[in-house]
Amino acid sequence: MAQSIAIASGKGGVGKTSIAVNVALVLRQLGARVTLLDADFGTANAHILMGENLRPKIDKALLADGSVQGALTTTSHGVTLLSGGSAAIDLLDLKKNDRLQLIRNVEAISDETDYLIVDTPAGASDATLAFVAAADRVLLVVVGEPTSFMDAYTILKAAHLEHGVRSFSVVVNMARDGQEARRHFDQFLAIALRFLDVELTYTGHLPMSTSLRRSVVARRPLMANAADANGPEGQAFQSIVQKLLKAPVNQPSGIRFFLDTTEKDA
Ligand SMILES: Nc1ncnc2c1ncn2[C@@H]1O[C@H](COP(=O)(O)OP(=O)(O)OP(=O)(O)O)[C@@H](O)[C@H]1O
Ligand SMILES: [Mg+2]
Incomplete structure (x- = not known):
């Protein structure tokens, strides 16, 4: 059964x-079939980070008719990409209905993918x-700055209060x-728990890294x-994924990426 993981941060440029x-x-190297949805439409x-020269395949017509398979690009890294590509002007103002339709249409690839990773704007x-x-798990990316904490908290609060999402994973x-990373997580956890009935899983940290850059x-x-x-960054990514996969699964009502939520905790 396919599982979905959304990566979000609120603040821009923090590494989503x-x-x-x-x-x-990492998931691909563990043998899983992985689809990466670049939800930063427009x-x-x-695809740029993956070295792919993508011809935009998602367009509004496709969102409506549901042929998600036709929009997939197989990358040289074995990960399948679902992306509108860069400078897709007609996708910049994707309307709510198109968005929800896309989320529904992703169901069509549930038999051919094990993990859907969603890079959010x-x-x-x-x-x-x-x-x-819409995702089973959420990975919040924070950096050790008050603005990052506040922006991540805004997402957490809205996802919890408006959509009933309760469980969040966090990477610093x-x-x-x-x-230092653990201290940042503890600060963020304290803010979250003071006001909201949520649960946070610490998945670890990534260093400021010249190899990543x-x-x-x-x-x-x-x-x-x-x-x-x-190296250290690679091991950090592997450890983050292991902890992320052990985090509780969210099952709020509303439109979800994959319909059947049974056995997802396995
Ligand atoms: N751990 C790190 N060490 C050093 N540089 C990093 C690290 N993580 C991310 N970066 C750099 O920070 C910049 C922003 O990263 P990235 O594009 O992944 O962020 P983002 O959150 O997706 O941004 P946006 O909000 O614009 O989508 C990039 O130049 C990237 O190389
Ligand atoms: Mg980004």
Whole structure:
């Protein structure tokens, strides 16, 4: 049964796409069939980080007629990409109905994918919240700055109060070390638990990393480079994925990526 994981942060530029791409590669390297949905429509860039010269395949007509299979791109990394590509102007103002239709249409690939990773847009727009609420698990990316905490908290609060999402995983990006990252998580946890009945799973941290930055510039994911994949960042990504997969599954009512939610805890 296919599972879905949304990656969100509220604040822009904190590493969502870098993490989404490398999480997808870790899962692929574990033998899973993985689809990466770049939900940053209009300004999609996951394909750039993966070194793919994508011809935009998602358009409004396709969202309506439901042929998700026809919109998939198989990347050289073995991960399948569902993306509108860059500069897709007609996707910039994707209407609510198109969005919900896309979420429904993803059901069509449930037999051919094990994990759907959803890279969501920055901000706490209705679009981001819809993708977060439609996913089984949510990975919030935070960095150690008050603005990041507040923006992540905005997503958490809206997803919880408006959509009934209760369980969130958290990764601290660009941390100096494990102790500092844990402190940041504890601060974020304290804010969340003071006001909301949510549960947070700490999946670990990624250091401020020259190899990660280099991999973005080179358009080759860190996990696709054997030396880096076995290095500290690669191990961090693997550990984050292991913890993420053990986090509780959300089952709020509303439109979900994959309909059958039974046996997802296995
Ligand atoms: N751990 C890290 N160490 C160093 N640089 C990083 C790290 N994580 C991300 N970056 C860099 O930060 C920048 C933003 O990363 P990325 O595009 O993944 O963020 P994003 O949250 O997806 O941004 P947006 O909100 O625009 O979609 C990139 O240049 C990336 O190389
Ligand atoms: Mg991004």
